[in-house]
Amino acid sequence: MADAAETRSARSGLPALGVGLGFREPFRSELFMHRREVDFLEITAEHYLDASPRKERELELLAEHFRLIPHALNLSLGSAEGLDAAYLKKLARLVRRLDPPWWSEHISFTRAGGVEIGHLAPLPWTREALDVLCRNVSEVRRHIDAPLILENITYLLALPGGEMTEADFLAELVERTGCGLLLDITNLHTNALNHGYDVEEFLGRLPLEAIVQLHFVGGRWDDGVLIDSHSEPTPTEVWQLMERVLECAPVRGVVLERDENFPPFAEILLELRRARDAGRRHERWA
Amino acid sequence: MGLAETQKALARIYTDSDLRERFFADPQAVGRQLGLASDESARLAQIPPQQAAYFAASLLNKRIHEVAKLLPLSARLLGQQFRKLFREYAQTGVPSGTKKHTEDAISFAAYAERSQRLQDCAPAWTIELLGYESESLRAAKPKPHLRWRRFRYPVHEIARRLSQGEQVSEQLETCPVVLLWFRPSRNARLRHRVIKLGKGKGEKGKG
Numbered sequence: 230m231a232d233a234a235e236t237r238s239a240r241s242g243l244p245a246l247g248v249g250l251g252f253r254e255p256f257r258s259e260l261f262m263h264r265r266e267v268d269f270l271e272i273t274a275e276h277y278l279d280a281s282p283r284k285e286r287e288l289e290l291l292a293e294h295f296r297l298i299p300h301a302l303n304l305s306l307g308s309a310e311g312l313d314a315a316y317l318k319k320l321a322r323l324v325r326r327l328d329p330p331w332w333s334e335h336i337s338f339t340r341a342g343g344v345e346i347g348h349l350a351p352l353p354w355t356r357e358a359l360d361v362l363c364r365n366v367s368e369v370r371r372h373i374d375a376p377l378i379l380e381n382i383t384y385l386l387a388l389p390g391g392e393m394t395e396a397d398f399l400a401e402l403v404e405r406t407g408c409g410l411l412l413d414i415t416n417l418h419t420n421a422l423n424h425g426y427d428v429e430e431f432l433g434r435l436p437l438e439a440i441v442q443l444h445f446v447g448g449r450w451d452d453g454v455l456i457d458s459h460s461e462p463t464p465t466e467v468w469q470l471m472e473r474v475l476e477c478a479p480v481r482g483v484v485l486e487r488d489e490n491f492p493p494f495a496e497i498l499l500e501l502r503r504a505r506d507a508g509r510r511h512e513r514w515a
Numbered sequence: 516m517g518l519a520e521t522q523k524a525l526a527r528i529y530t531d532s533d534l535r536e537r538f539f540a541d542p543q544a545v546g547r548q549l550g551l552a553s554d555e556s557a558r559l560a561q562i563p564p565q566q567a568a569y570f571a572a573s574l575l576n577k578r579i580h581e582v583a584k585l586l587p588l589s590a591r592l593l594g595q596q597f598r599k600l601f602r603e604y605a606q607t608g609v610p611s612g613t614k615k616h617t618e619d620a621i622s623f624a625a626y627a628e629r630s631q632r633l634q635d636c637a638p639a640w641t642i643e644l645l646g647y648e649s650e651s652l653r654a655a656k657p658k659p660h661l662r663w664r665r666f667r668y669p670v671h672e673i674a675r676r677l678s679q680g681e682q683v684s685e686q687l688e689t690c691p692v693v694l695l696w697f698r699p700s701r702n703a704r705l706r707h708r709v710i711k712l713g714k715g716k717g718e719k720g721k722g
Contacts, residue, residue: 345612
C-alpha cells in the first residue's frame with residue numbers, strides 16, 4: 230500500500246492519455262466506427278460490478294479496443310460510517326482486471342444509515358469531513374493499487390457549518406492523501422453560477438499540479454438553476470475554462486460525459502476534436 | 516454527535532418527503548427522533564427548505580429516468596401517468612445495491628400493476644406490458660434459471676410492434692399466452708419460448 234507521499238510522486242509518472250469519452254450504450258456502434266478519434270474510454274464501474282453475461286462481453290470488447298478508466302459512483306468515500314466492504318471488494322476486482330493508469334471516484338457521500346441516497350450528496354467543508362475522506366481513501370488503498378483521482382461534484386444545496394472554502398477543502402484533501410484531482414470543469418462552472426463564487430479565485434486556491442483529468446459537457450437551465458444534466462453541448466464558458474486549466478495544469482486526459490439527449494455522433498466527435506486541439510495547443514498530448 | 520449522525524439524518528431528509536416536511540416544520544423535535552443533538556438540528560435547519568426539496572426532487576427524477584430506461588415501452592405508453600405513479604411508489608422506500616435501478620424497476624412495475632388507478636384509466640394490455648418488461652428484467656439475471664408467466668395478451672408481440680414504432684389498438688381482444696425465459700448455463704444466451712393458450716381474435720379497432 231502506497232502512502233500519500235509515494236502516491237503524490239507517482240502522479241508525475243502518469244501517462245498522457247489524450248481525449249476520452251464516457252462510454253454510453255446508445256453510441257456503441259458509432260464509437261467503434263470512429264475509434265481512432267477516441268483515445269480512451271471512461272466506463273461507469275457500477276455497470277460491471279455484478280455484470281450480466283451481456284455486460285461482461287461488452288466489457289471484454291471495449292477492453293480489446295480501448296484503454297479503459299473505471300469511474301465509480303457509489304463507493305461513498307465521504308461516508309463517516311465507513312465504506313461498504315462488499316462493494317469495495319467488487320470494485321477492487323474490476324480495477325485489478327482492467328489495470329488502468331488511474332481510476333476515479335467522487336468527493337461526496339451516497340449512503341448513510343442503510344439509506345442509499347441515489348446520487349452524489351455534498352459534504353460539509355469541515356475538518357471532520359476531511360478526516361473521514363482521508364481515512365476512507367487510506368482504506369481503499371489497502372485494496373486497490375492503481376492511483377485514485379478524486380472528482381469535485383455539483384451541489385444544489387450547500388451544507389451549513391463549513392470551516393473552509395471548497396477549494397481549500399480540495400487542496401487539503403489532495404495534500405493529505407496524495408491523490409490527484411479529476412476536475413470537472415462543468416461542475417465548477419455550474420457551482421460558480423448557482424452559488425455565486427468566482428472561478429478564477431477557486432482555481433487560484435487549487436494545487437493545479439494535482440489535476441490529472443478533466444470532465445466536460447453541458448447542462449440545462451431549470452427555473453434559474455443550472456442543472457448538471459450532461460445533456461447539452463459544452464458551453465463557451467466551459468471551453469474557456471478548459472483552455473485556462475490546460476494552460477497551467479499537467480492534465481493527462483479529458484473526458485466528454487454526455488448522458489442524455491444524445492446528439493448525432495458527429496457532434497460528439499466535433500467536441501472531442503475541439504478538446505484534442507486545445508490539449509495540443511498547450512502540449513498536453515500529441 | 517458527529518458527521519455519521521448528520522449524514523444518517525440527511526440521507527433520510529433527502530429521500531423521505533414526509534420526514535423532510537416534518538423536519539423543517541419542527542427541526543428540534545424531529546432532529547431528536549433522528550438522533551441529532553440540538554445544535555446539529557439547528558445547523559441543518561439552516562438549509563433552505565426549498566433547496567432541500569429541489570435536491571430531493573432531482574434525486575427522484577434521476578430514479579424515474581433510470582427506471583424509464585429499464586421499462587422503456589411502458590414509460591413511453593404511460594407518459595405522465597408513469598411519472599405520477601412512480602412518485603407514489605417512491606414513498607414506499609429507496610432501493611440499494613449495485614442492481615438498485617433494476618430492483619427499483621421491478622418493484623415499481625409490481626406496484627403499478629396493482630394500482631387501481633392505473634387499472635381504471637389504462638388499457639389492460641398496457642398493464643400487462645409492464646409485467647412483461649419487468650419479467651424480462653428478472654430473466655436477464657446471469658444465473659441459470661427458468662421463468663414463466665401467463666399473460667392475457669400476446670405481450671411479446673405487442674412489445675415487438677411498439678419497438679418498431681407501430682401503433683397498437685387500445686381495444687385488443689385477449690389471447691392468452693405463457694412466456695418462458697430460460698438460461699441453461701451462466702454464459703449461455705437467454706432463450707425465449709411462447710406457448711399460445713387460445714386463438715387470438717386480433718384488434719377491435721384502430722389505435
